[in-house]
Each structure stands twice: as C-alpha cells, then as structure tokens.
Amino acid sequence: MAEILNRLREATKQLHSDIEKDNIANKVVDHSISLTEYKLLLFQNYMAYKAAEAEVEKFIPEYKASKTYQLEQDLKGLGLLDINSTLDFHCQNKAEAIGAAYVIEGSAMGGMLIGKELKSCGSLNSIPNQLFFTGERSSMQGWNSYLKYLRSCEFSEQEITAASNKAKETFLLFKQAFGLELSNS
Numbered sequence: 050m051a052e053i054l055n056r057l058r059e060a061t062k063q064l065h066s067d068i069e070k071d072n073i074a075n076k077v078v079d080h081s082i083s084l085t086e087y088k089l090l091l092f093q094n095y096m097a098y099k100a101a102e103a104e105v106e107k108f109i110p111e112y113k114a115s116k117t118y119q120l121e122q123d124l125k126g127l128g129l130l131d132i133n134s135t136l137d138f139h140c141q142n143k144a145e146a147i148g149a150a151y152v153i154e155g156s157a158m159g160g161m162l163i164g165k166e167l168k169s170c171g172s173l174n175s176i177p178n179q180l181f182f183t184g185e186r187s188s189m190q191g192w193n194s195y196l197k198y199l200r201s202c203e204f205s206e207q208e209i210t211a212a213s214n215k216a217k218e219t220f221l222l223f224k225q226a227f228g229l230e231l232s233n234s
Contacts, residue, residue, distance in 0.1 A: 050199045053209050057151045060213035064220040069159070072227060077163050077182075080170045087173055088127055089231045091181070095120035097226035100138040101149050101219055108146035111198065115191065116153065119180035126177040134229065138222050140215060144208035147199070148215030152223070154195040161188045 073090045076082035082090070095117065102114035124132065140146045164184030167173060204212070 050196070050202075053147075053199060053204050053212060054151075054196075056209050056213050057148065057216050061152065061216050061220055064217055064224075068220055068224050068227065074159070074163050077166050077170060080166065082170055083172050084127075084176070087170075087176070088124070088129060091120055091124050091127070092129065092132065092231045093226045093229050094181070095124060095132065096134060096136050096229055097223045098153065100136040100226075101153050101222060104138055104140040105146045105150045105153065108140055108143045109150065109198070111194075112146075112150060116181065122180050123182075126179075129231075136222060136226060138219075142211065144204070144211035145215035147202075147208075148212035148217075149219045150195055151212070151216045152219035154192045157189050157192045161186065164188065 073082065073086050073093070076086055077090070098114075098116040098120060102112075102117045105112050106114055121132075124130075138149075140149055160182055161184060164179065164182035167179065167182050167184065
C-alpha cells in the first residue's frame with residue numbers, strides 16, 4: 050500500500066499545490082469570503098465531486114458517493130436547487146477509480162480545516178449547519194476507508210501508473226470545476 054500512496058502523492062504534488070493556491074477556499078481560511086463566493090465554492094466542488102464519485106462507484110462497489118450528497122444538501126440549504134451543468138470525466142477500470150478516489154478522499158483533511166474556519170466567517174453566520182465543510186473529524190472516515198481498501202488490494206506496476214495518471218486527471222477535473230461560474234447566485 051505504501052508504494053501506491055507514495056506514487057499517487059508524488060504524481061499529484063505539483064498539481065495539488067497549483068490548484069490549492071488559486072482556490073476560493075482560501076477566502077474561508079482568511080475569513081474574507083462572501084456568501085455569493087461561498088455558494089460558488091460549494092457549486093464548483095459539487096460539480097467536480099459529482100463527476101468523479103459517479104465514476105468511482107462504477108468500479109469500486111464499496112464506495113459511497115457521500116460528498117456529492119453532502120454538497121447537494123448544502124446547496125439546497127442555501128437556495129440553489131437547479132444545478133444542471135455536468136463535467137466530462139470517466140474511469141475505464143478499477144485502477145483508475147482508485148486514482149480518482151485518492152483525490153476525492155484525500156481532500157478530507159483540507160475540507161475539515163476549511164470547515165473549522167467557516168465558523169469564523171462573519172458573512173456566513175446565517176447559513177445552516179453544513180454537511181460538507183463540517184470541521185468535524187468524522188469527515189475523515191472516507192479517507193480511512195480508502196486506506197483500508199488499499200490495504201486489501203495488490204497492485205501491478207501498470208495499475209499504479211494508471212491510478213497515478215487518473216489522480217492527475219482528477220486534479221485537472223477539479224481545476225476545471227474551479228473555473229465554473231454560478232449563474233443564479
């Protein structure tokens with residue numbers, strides 16, 4: 050398991066850093082985010098997770114698309130009910146799904162930190178309790194399940210390469226989503 054995790058981490062390190070740098074989520078961390086920007090942040094994340102989680106579920110039956118559901122509920126709680134956009138993303142096999150899941154579940158730590166800072170954002174004091182950015186340690190359960198799943202598998206060099214390539218592609222999916230605009234905020 051250590052080998053595949055190290056390869057996934059190394060393969061995505063630069064993309065992860067580049068994408069994190071320009072993300073609206075930084076405005077949560079410095080408490081400068083507006084409600085409109087927060088809605089956009091949720092929408093962008095929803096679009097990326099919806100595309101990626103649907104593909105992971107096809108190849109890893111144990112996987113549950115919980116982040117998509119949480120984001121959808123949070124968006125509905127903020128009055129955004131009609132979300133019709135989709136992003137094109139596909140996995141061809143289990144190895145690629147493992148790479149995509151690495152990005153999806155690996156985001157839990159950052160999401161937990163953002164959730165903790167959310168409570169200090171004055172412009173968001175009136176929003177309902179959030180399911181996605183909760184700030185709770187329980188948000189790490191998906192990552193822990195992912196690690197457990199990896200320990201139950203063995204991977205060929207070809208599968209590790211496929212997972213690493215798909216992890217990079219998944220970060221690019223998030224980059225694409227973070228460029229989307231919300232029309233009815």
